[in-house]
Amino acid sequence: MISVQQLTKRFGEQVAVDGITFEIPAGQIVGFLGPNGAGKSTTLKMLTGMLAPTSGTATICGHDLQSDTLEVKRHVGFVPESGAVFESLTGLEYLEMVAALYAIPEAAARARIEQFIAFFDLSFSTLTDKLLGAYSKGMRRKVVITSALLHNPPVVFFDEPLDGLDANAAVGFKALIQTLAREGKTIVYSSHILDVVERVCDRVLIIDKGRLLLDGKPETLVAESGAGTLERLFTQLTGGTELERRAEDFARTFRP
Numbered sequence: 001m002i003s004v005q006q007l008t009k010r011f012g013e014q015v016a017v018d019g020i021t022f023e024i025p026a027g028q029i030v031g032f033l034g035p036n037g038a039g040k041s042t043t044l045k046m047l048t049g050m051l052a053p054t055s056g057t058a059t060i061c062g063h064d065l066q067s068d069t070l071e072v073k074r075h076v077g078f079v080p081e082s083g084a085v086f087e088s089l090t091g092l093e094y095l096e097m098v099a100a101l102y103a104i105p106e107a108a109a110r111a112r113i114e115q116f117i118a119f120f121d122l123s124f125s126t127l128t129d130k131l132l133g134a135y136s137k138g139m140r141r142k143v144v145i146t147s148a149l150l151h152n153p154p155v156v157f158f159d160e161p162l163d164g165l166d167a168n169a170a171v172g173f174k175a176l177i178q179t180l181a182r183e184g185k186t187i188v189y190s191s192h193i194l195d196v197v198e199r200v201c202d203r204v205l206i207i208d209k210g211r212l213l214l215d216g217k218p219e220t221l222v223a224e225s226g227a228g229t230l231e232r233l234f235t236q237l238t239g240g241t242e243l244e245r246r247a248e249d250f251a252r253t254f255r256p
């Protein structure tokens with residue numbers, strides 16, 4: 001479903017993504033992890049056709065990222081970390097605009113929007129009464145998630161999707177992605193909330209400094225490393241243990 005070979009992105013001298021290679025079959029939920037600046041968002045932007053790779057190749061549902069970018073965009077949904085929206089539109093105007101961009105017929109789009117607002121426990125008037133600029137962070141996130149799934153894409157990329165969602169919405173969202181995966185969708189889930197990743201993902205990819213460090217089932221990786229939890233394994237791999245020690249030293253400087 002997703003095939004990535006030696007994908008690389010340079011920004012001037014800096015190598016943000018350094019020759020990563022992996023395959024993801026249909027129906028898998030893959031946690032895409034790494035410390036700040038590891039290259040996660042850059043990878044997701046390349047795989048959704050928003051950013052051209054410097055070198056390497058990738059295909060999504062058999063469509064080549066470089067030569068068939070439009071088909072790639074038809075087959076993916078993306079919830080970016082920023083969650084930026086056109087703030088001067090109402091939620092409904094925004095969703096109808098996204099539906100029109102994907103050429104979804106009006107009645108089908110409205111039916112799908114209604115399914116999502118029911119799922120997220122929003123009232124229809126919320127979508128029509130306020131401009132997106134006046135939405136709360138969580139409400140805006142729900143609209144962005146809806147917009148990414150409106151065209152029913154087989155592959156969905158989520159960058160920190162739980163950011164801003166309350167506990168109920170987060171529980172609902174986790175159930176939603178598990179259901180989507182069971183129906184055959186491929187989900188790539190980038191997040192720093194590792195206990196959620198450990199529970200929800202079938203597999204994790206850990207990158208640091210643009211390179212793939214680890215690829216496997218969370219429970220297998222945790223058991224083989226003896227780390228106990230995915231969070232501990234992550235910090236061991238990416239230098240967080242040292243940060244923890246430095247934080248303790250720093251905190252000690254506040255002692256009276």
Ligand SMILES: Nc1ncnc2c1ncn2[C@@H]1O[C@H](COP(=O)(O)OP(=O)(O)OP(=O)(O)O)[C@@H](O)[C@H]1O
Nearest residue numbers: 011014015016034035036037038039040041042043
């Ligand atoms: N447009 C850009 N121009 C220059 N450098 C960039 C650009 N976008 C990203 N970078 C750099 O590439 C590296 C990887 O950034 P990226 O945003 O992919 O990391 P990330 O893993 O998503 O981090 P975070 O967890 O903090 O969101 C960083 O050093 C970043 O400064």
